[in-house]
Amino acid sequence: MNFPVTKLVTDSSTPALTVPPGSFVAIRFGLAGLAFSPLLARSEDLGKTLRAGAEVGIYLALGYVSQAVGLVTEGAGEAGFLCSLQVVFVTLVGAVRKGGITFREGLSAMLAVAGVGVLEGIGGGMELGPGFWLLMLQPFMFGMSYLRIEKYMKSTDSLSFTASQLIFTALFAGIYSVVGEGGVEGLAGSFGGIVGDGWLSPQALAVAYTAVFGTIISIALETEALKHVSPRETSVVLTTEPLIAGLGGAWLLHEQFQGWLGAALILGASAVTFLPAFGGEGGEGGGGETGE
Template identity: 30%
Template sequence: MRVLKPATLARVLLLGTVLVWGGSFVVVKAALGDASPLLFNLIRMSLAAVVLAGVNWRELHGVTRAQVRAGALAGLFLALGYQFQTFGLVRTTAAKSAFITGLVVVFVPLLTLVPRFRPAGMRAPGWTAGVGACLAFGGLLLVTTPAGTAAKDIFGTIGLGDLLTLVCALAFAGHLLILARVSKGMGAGLLGTLQIADAAGVMLVTLPLEPVHFFHLTGRLVVALGVTSVLATAAAFTIQSYAQQHLPATQTAVILTLEPVFAWLTSMVVLGERLSGRSMAGAGLILISIALIELLPGTIHSTEIPG
């Protein structure tokens, strides 16, 4: 039997991860009819933490306080990203949620314009960051506003779900910058376990912010929890770390930018959601902005887009 080369295996695994992330928007959107958003996230992250602890239990022996603090900080921003994303997903479409979440790769270079936020060894973003940000902003307006909206009414038509998802993208951008600072000297398994466990703790603490909790055990909810906890969280973060050890940043970026496309196609097939011509143009601008920032010279390393 022919064994795949590490780089080839990394591409295959990463593409599978992006497919899972893209499809998870639809899975979660459907499951939120059976479980309230914050309760769903708490169960999802707790299951992922148990799985990762079981796999990486050897690495947990001898963990230092500094490593615990690093995992706690990363877990805090990861939890905030998922909380805002899931709350937003209740109030917007799966396709819109995916494209807006994809703006994380625009926010990361913009945040690194501030030297304090820039991890050691990361160069300042080039001119492509500014151009990409402008394109992404225009694309966001097209995706989130109905056709025929007057210019003076544009910001009044952006829904609460869209705004919550935008905050989610900012939180995920902060999470990535924190990982860039704390990941040196820590194994991927250890860091992944610590941050996922801490994210579960943050979700437990913030659970009372949800006014009403409900949980109806259904087949689609079981599938959603299995997909999101085991595949889209525990396995996906491990695979993404492995892939970036064997692939150039540009190749990783090209694969990761397919996530909102997969989410849109899945939502169209499964949920019957459609993007208007205006929204499709906006989605195209967002994808162009992501590709511009990630692929042209003068940019920083690629980023991940959790789903």
């Protein structure tokens, strides 16, 4: 649901709701970081936690800002498909580091991407709109964030690390907003516009939804999960997001939903990854692909 909600708020075709993309990301992560900031006290090495959060925050900010800017001109479903390519990126990085790729890893990656492609009707061709190349940053930036989170989770408290990621993502997105969208006044004006009509206005509800469900909960769960499963497995599971994006786009934005074959392929990718019948063991374990 993050894709359609973000598009709804940043799309200029709905001027009553429009918030600049960078401002939207900065405010979304700023609220999430503020809520989680007391958990920094859990860290046994605050300096290390902040440095780790700063590194991952760069990747997340680049991923989420490029996503929000790209969604101004591209569809939520198309953004979801391009984001799903993170499973290919992470699988290839793992293959390079391990010196090879197993049949199960290759099959699950192909099923996941094919499923999202069928879901979004990519077989008929994808139009390269002005936001396409920005959306193409998603798989690389989000994929890198998973790889780095896994490394840091070997010696970092997950909740304090999550807080650090949220804070630095907000900071870097805020820098983009200030430099590229209208200065400090523009960012402050965006926040005032969001809450000016009350916390039950469409803009405020959208920011609250993405801050809580799309930011705090999702990043906290991803961070904790990467202590137990590999980035590749995480990326396979997250290919279900375009399915949710497609359903959300059909509901909120009246975009065309392509059907259930793609959904079956996506779920098949998860089955190949995790079910023992396909050689999965319910998780390869963190640290299995990335090394130090």
